[in-house]
Each structure stands twice: as C-alpha cells, then as structure tokens.
Amino acid sequence: MIRWVLTSIIVLCVGCAEQQIQPLPDVYPPVPSNYPPVPAPSDNPITPAKVALGKELFYERRLSSEGTIACASCHRPEHAFSDAPNQVSRGVGGALGQRNAPTLVNVAYRTSLFWDGRASTLEDQAFSAFMHSTEMDADTLAVAALLRSPQYRAQWIASFGDTTVTMYRAMQAIATFERTIVSANSRYDKFVRGDRSALTQIEREGMDLFFSARTMCGACHNGPDFTNDQFQNIGLFHHYFDRGRFNVTREPRDEGLFKTPTLRNVALTAPYMATGDSQKGLMSTLEDVVEHYDLGGTAFPNKDKRVAPLNLSDREKLALVAFMRALTDSSVLTNPAWTQR
Ligand code: HEC
Ligand code: HEC
Structure with missing residues (x-):
C-alpha cells in the first residue's frame, strides 16, 4: 500500500514537473498542415489561459441579460457551431434575428465577419453579439460583477495579468477561444x-x-x-x-x-x-x-x-x-x- 502511494506521488510529481517545463509547440494552437498559423491581433496573443477562459465565457449564459443565452446557444458544437436547423436564431426573450447563424469553424482565417462583412475582427464581432438586443442584450454591470467573482478571478489574472475587468477583455478571451476552432480532417x-x-x-x-x-x-x-x-x-x-x-x-x-x-x-x-x-x-x-x-x-x-x-x-x-x-x-x-x- 505504502509503496503504491509513494509510486503515485512520484508519478504525479513527474507529471507536474513535465507540465511546468513543457514549452508551447512552435505553432500554437496546432493547425492542420495545409493551414498557415492562426492569425491573432498583436494586442491579443493566443495563450492557453485565455483560450480556457474564452471557452468558459463562450458557454456562459449569464453573459446575457436574462441569463438564458450564451454564444453557444446559437453556435452549437453539434452543428459545427451553427444554429442548424433554425433558419434564424432566437436571442434573449425569444427575440428573433434576421439572418442564419454561420459556422465558426476556421473563422480565425476570415478577413471580414458577418454576412455583410460589417466587422473585421473577432473581438468587435463578439462585442456586437454580446450587446445586440436580439442576441445577448448584455447588462454590462452585471457581467462585470460576474467576471470579478471568485469563479473567474484566477483565470482572469492568468489571462490578463491583473484584475481589471473590461468587457473588451472578455471579448478578447472569447475571440481567442474561437481562433482555436481550426479543423481540416474531412x-x-x-x-x-x-x-x-x-x-x-x-x-x-x-x-x-x-x-x-x-x-x-x-x-x-x-x-x-x-x-x-x-x-x-x-x-x-x-x-x-x-x-x-x-x-x-x-x-x-x-x-x-x-x-x-x-x-x-x-x-x-x-x-x-x-x-x-x-x-x-x-x-x-x-x-x-x-x-x-x-x-x-x-x-x-x-x-x-x-x-x-x-x-x-x-x-x-x-x-x-x-x-x-x-x-x-x-x-x-x-x-x-x-x-x-
Ligand atoms: C459568384 C460567386 C459564387 C459562385 C460561382 C458559387 N457560389 Fe455558392 N455562394 C456564394 C455566395 C455569395 C453565397 C451566399 C449567398 C447569400 O446568402 O446571399 C453562396 C452560398 C452557397 C451555399 C450555402 C452555404 C451556407 O452555409 O449557407 C452553398 C452550399 C454553395 N454556395 C455551393 C455552391 C456550389 C455547389 C456552386 C457551384 C454550382 C456555387 N456555390 C457557386 C458565392 C458563389
Ligand atoms: C441569438 C443567436 C446568436 C448569439 C447568442 C450569438 N450569435 Fe454569433 N451569429 C448569429 C447570427 C444570426 C450571425 C450572422 C449575423 C449577420 O451576418 O448579420 C452570427 C455571426 C457570428 C460570427 C460571424 C461569422 C462569419 O463567418 O462571418 C461570429 C464570429 C459569431 N457570430 C460569434 C459569436 C460569439 C462569439 C457570440 C457570443 C459573444 C455570438 N456569436 C452570439 C447568431 C448568434
């Protein structure tokens, strides 16, 4: 028994040490061989901490005014991050949008966003969905309180280096997560x-x-x-x-x-x-x-x-x-x- 415990401790510690010293791969996040490295704005480099935070926020319904709608409500992974089979999507309070929600797969490589190209960065795009009355209709004070709560505090510091909560930083994290959804294995x-x-x-x-x-x-x-x-x-x-x-x-x-x-x-x-x-x-x-x-x-x-x-x-x-x-x-x-x- 003691031997087993000792061995597990050693194994666990080896695990920790490896994790700490393991450098990031040259290309992060990993991309298929026929794709260039994922582009990211210079003020928002892709880091594992920000990807993890962005993923939580992508699935976080409490970002919407009624606590009912997350990005993932309309960009559902089981439909390649689109809202199939819905022709248009329902946002907070059941409000109907006017367009079909596109897939987010490989969206990092798009040079303009939305069907009419009205956004040029994923950060701006996310902000617009976040604030839009027929999408998430965010109450920014409530969201700021949520992001300052113990649930997000450690991840926030790991992502941005300090505790200053801004909506733009939240969108930077979500955009960073989106940039990692790179797939070409059909x-x-x-x-x-x-x-x-x-x-x-x-x-x-x-x-x-x-x-x-x-x-x-x-x-x-x-x-x-x-x-x-x-x-x-x-x-x-x-x-x-x-x-x-x-x-x-x-x-x-x-x-x-x-x-x-x-x-x-x-x-x-x-x-x-x-x-x-x-x-x-x-x-x-x-x-x-x-x-x-x-x-x-x-x-x-x-x-x-x-x-x-x-x-x-x-x-x-x-x-x-x-x-x-x-x-x-x-x-x-x-x-x-x-x-x-
Ligand atoms: C002149 C450029 C052009 C050509 C040629 C073209 N497409 Fe398209 N395709 C588009 C555009 C633009 C849209 C979106 C149109 C819209 O929503 O108003 C589209 C939409 C689509 C869609 C719908 C995808 C979605 O997610 O909604 C499919 C599928 C498609 N095209 C397949 C084809 C096929 C197959 C051909 C050849 C027979 C073809 N396209 C030729 C520009 C083109
Ligand atoms: C209520 C449904 C809904 C919610 C919630 C929603 N979206 Fe969307 N999303 C859409 C629709 C519809 C479009 C297309 C709108 C347009 O082109 O005008 C879209 C477009 C996009 C695009 C553009 C993709 C492209 O290829 O042009 C991105 C990226 C995106 N959404 C990310 C997000 C993120 C991130 C969130 C959360 C902050 C979010 N969406 C929340 C419905 C939604």
Whole structure:
C-alpha cells in the first residue's frame, strides 16, 4: 500500500514537473498542415489561459441579460457551431434575428465577419453579439460583477495579468477561444493529403465538377476554407429586403451582395444562405442549393455573371452534393477542446 502511494506521488510529481517545463509547440494552437498559423491581433496573443477562459465565457449564459443565452446557444458544437436547423436564431426573450447563424469553424482565417462583412475582427464581432438586443442584450454591470467573482478571478489574472475587468477583455478571451476552432480532417482533406481512397467515385466526380470552369463553384468557394472572403450576389431574390453589403457601403453595386460562406461542414449547417431562404422558399437541403445554381438563379441587376444556367444531369447534381457532404469533419462535433466538458 505504502509503496503504491509513494509510486503515485512520484508519478504525479513527474507529471507536474513535465507540465511546468513543457514549452508551447512552435505553432500554437496546432493547425492542420495545409493551414498557415492562426492569425491573432498583436494586442491579443493566443495563450492557453485565455483560450480556457474564452471557452468558459463562450458557454456562459449569464453573459446575457436574462441569463438564458450564451454564444453557444446559437453556435452549437453539434452543428459545427451553427444554429442548424433554425433558419434564424432566437436571442434573449425569444427575440428573433434576421439572418442564419454561420459556422465558426476556421473563422480565425476570415478577413471580414458577418454576412455583410460589417466587422473585421473577432473581438468587435463578439462585442456586437454580446450587446445586440436580439442576441445577448448584455447588462454590462452585471457581467462585470460576474467576471470579478471568485469563479473567474484566477483565470482572469492568468489571462490578463491583473484584475481589471473590461468587457473588451472578455471579448478578447472569447475571440481567442474561437481562433482555436481550426479543423481540416474531412475525407476531402485526407484525399488532398494523399489518401486516394478517401473519396468515392461519385465524390471525385463532384469534386472535378465543383472546380470546373463549367460550374464555376470554385471561382468563389476557393482556398482551404472554400471562400474567397468576397461579396457577391447569386440571384436568390428579385428584391432583397435584406440589402446585405449595401448596408455597410451604401453603394448601389453592393445591393444584395453577401459574403461567400465557407463550405466546411456544410452538410451540418442547413438551412442555407444569409437568410436561410430564396425567392422559392426555405433552402433546407444541399439539393435545394444545387437546384438553385443549376437554374442559374433569379434575375437581379447585381447578380454575378458566374451564376448562370448549368444544365446539370441528375448524376452531376448528386455528385456535387456528395462532394459537399465529404467536407464534413465530424471531429469538430466532439473535440473536448471545443465542446463543453
Ligand atoms: C441569438 C443567436 C446568436 C448569439 C447568442 C450569438 N450569435 Fe454569433 N451569429 C448569429 C447570427 C444570426 C450571425 C450572422 C449575423 C449577420 O451576418 O448579420 C452570427 C455571426 C457570428 C460570427 C460571424 C461569422 C462569419 O463567418 O462571418 C461570429 C464570429 C459569431 N457570430 C460569434 C459569436 C460569439 C462569439 C457570440 C457570443 C459573444 C455570438 N456569436 C452570439 C447568431 C448568434
Ligand atoms: C459568384 C460567386 C459564387 C459562385 C460561382 C458559387 N457560389 Fe455558392 N455562394 C456564394 C455566395 C455569395 C453565397 C451566399 C449567398 C447569400 O446568402 O446571399 C453562396 C452560398 C452557397 C451555399 C450555402 C452555404 C451556407 O452555409 O449557407 C452553398 C452550399 C454553395 N454556395 C455551393 C455552391 C456550389 C455547389 C456552386 C457551384 C454550382 C456555387 N456555390 C457557386 C458565392 C458563389
């Protein structure tokens, strides 16, 4: 018995010592081999302490005025951090928003945020969700008291070096956590990394079609995350009640333009598009999306020329959908680094 206790103490101590001296890996957080290191603002470097605090705050419902809504209420890990299957989300008091909540996977690499690009950093973006009346509608005095409480005190000091509580620091922690949600382990990624058997025949046909000059899908959905981070109109409506990028720039040529969304984990984030629908109704499946592109969209003055009738065969439609389904990385849904313990 004594021997067992002694051994455990030694093992435990070795464990502690290792943890203390273990340096951070060169690239922190770890990223897939086809991705650059995660970018972060110079005033908000990524540290393990801040990631841990940011994760707690991402799941913290008491940040909202009624104590009911956390970031994770609308960005749910089991749906790749989107709010599927909801077309729009409910915030505090059941208030309905107007747009579809996007996935947060690989959001660290986006150069503009929101469907209309009105935020350029994750810190500003988080602050806007935090304060928005139809999202969290935060009561900043109550939140400051919570963040000063013993529950958060030690983590706060570990993250920021002192006890000064500001809402911006809280958003810096949440943004830091978001930056670590980096994933590229779908079957498509395995195929790209050299495992030729990772994709089936029809998925490969879909991939070739997707990147072909005929469909032009890859003209806008390109790069490791299948987005050019630009704004385009794809002819979803004759008239856009949600004017998209126009709301930011006030330029007529931006009327009805929205950010190209990433297609990573797209099979898990239905319904689709900025408002979850089109002239024809809800965009509830990838089949609906392919049908939209096959018909070349609805006439609209700002519609991008690359969206034009495709005359796809039934097999080609199936292939495109099959390819997009192969972009699912199911490890995102269960990775304990990102899901609530
Ligand atoms: C009530 C639901 C709701 C809550 C709560 C919420 N979000 Fe969102 N989030 C959305 C919706 C809807 C959008 C898209 C809005 C738009 O584009 O105008 C969005 C967009 C985003 C984006 C932009 C992603 C991109 O690719 O452009 C990020 C990042 C984000 N939210 C993070 C957060 C964080 C962090 C919190 C907590 C502080 C949070 N959200 C709370 C619904 C929500
Ligand atoms: C001209 C650029 C462009 C081209 C070409 C294009 N897309 Fe898109 N795609 C977009 C934009 C922009 C949106 C969002 C539109 C909106 O919400 O108003 C979008 C949305 C989507 C969505 C919905 C994703 C989500 O999370 O809501 C899917 C799926 C998709 N496109 C697949 C395709 C496929 C498949 C093709 C080829 C047949 C294609 N796209 C061609 C720009 C493009």
